[in-house]
Amino acid sequence: MTTPDLPVTDAGWFRKGLSDGVGVPALLLMATMLGIGGLVRDIGFPAWAGTLSTLLIWAGPAQVILFGAVAAGAALAPTAFAIALSSARFLPMTVSILPLVRTPGQSLVRRLLAAHFVSMTTWVEGLRRLPGVPEAHRWAYFMGYAVTINVAGMLATHAGYYLYALVPKALAAAFLFTTPLFFSAAMVSAARHSWDWAALGFGFFVTPLVTPYLPPGVDFLLIGVVGGSIAFFIAKRRAGRGEGAP
């Protein structure tokens, strides 16, 4: 078995991240972003406002809420609040990935940059890929990977502005469905322990049961904290019985 030549510098790992970003997750994200580009056109915003939203907001659901609210003529302050609630998932997501990309004496700017580029795609792929990268070069690798995914997203948002109306309805629906498909498949594929399955199962199956009774936005937070805590206690109990520490 031959080992491929691995980079030894930050610049080398950054470039490896850039090239590793070219792949299926980028394509699937592009399918979603095409739809957001179409939405931007529908509400009469310029194409570049959509592209900018992918660079700055970098969260599909928040972008959908934003442009949907503008389309409906909704008041802006409640919209900002709804977006803040829907984006609260970035707190646990970002907190769980930052320690992985930390290097000694890392500047605040570098930490903020890494945090900004946390999205569903970079989180799922980052947790999977980073343990295989030498600790000292993880930040560089993550940034390279995230830049490719984000640029792919911006290109797709911009292209979607001009192309989405031409796409047949059935295909447009399939494009939008790639997001839930990819994240469920990626998360199920990454699940190793009973507590991973508990967290996933709680999110998938309890959400339909309780969301009709909870205020929108708050529902996710409550489900996340309750389900995550149950999964955590399962992990601790199993670890206590010597079934392998998490």
Next chain:
Amino acid sequence: MTATALKDTLGPLWPYLVVIVIGFLPTDLWRILAVWAAKDLKTESDILLWVRLVATTLLAAVVAKIVLAPTGALQIIPLWHRVSALAIAIAVLLLFRRSVVAAVLTGAAVVILSGWQVS
């Protein structure tokens, strides 16, 4: 204040301002808070495991919500077709050595077939 009111005051720049103030700030607020919250966390700590499990549950909940109450073009696909597409995709994933690509392509094919029937 509504978008229309803002449009009248700000002119051609208002879409960019809406993206920054209403979209970017409320989203990145959490990412910035995370930088502060993650400051002293160790990679092998209990808190980090808990946070990761909370995030996993949250993402699964977001997926469930997209399947149940979708926006845009997905609305033409009947609910049980959406649920079936996801279930078939996961079955393919578990049967075929956890191939995410095979799962996504199968699920997307189910949605396209359903979309062709209903549209």
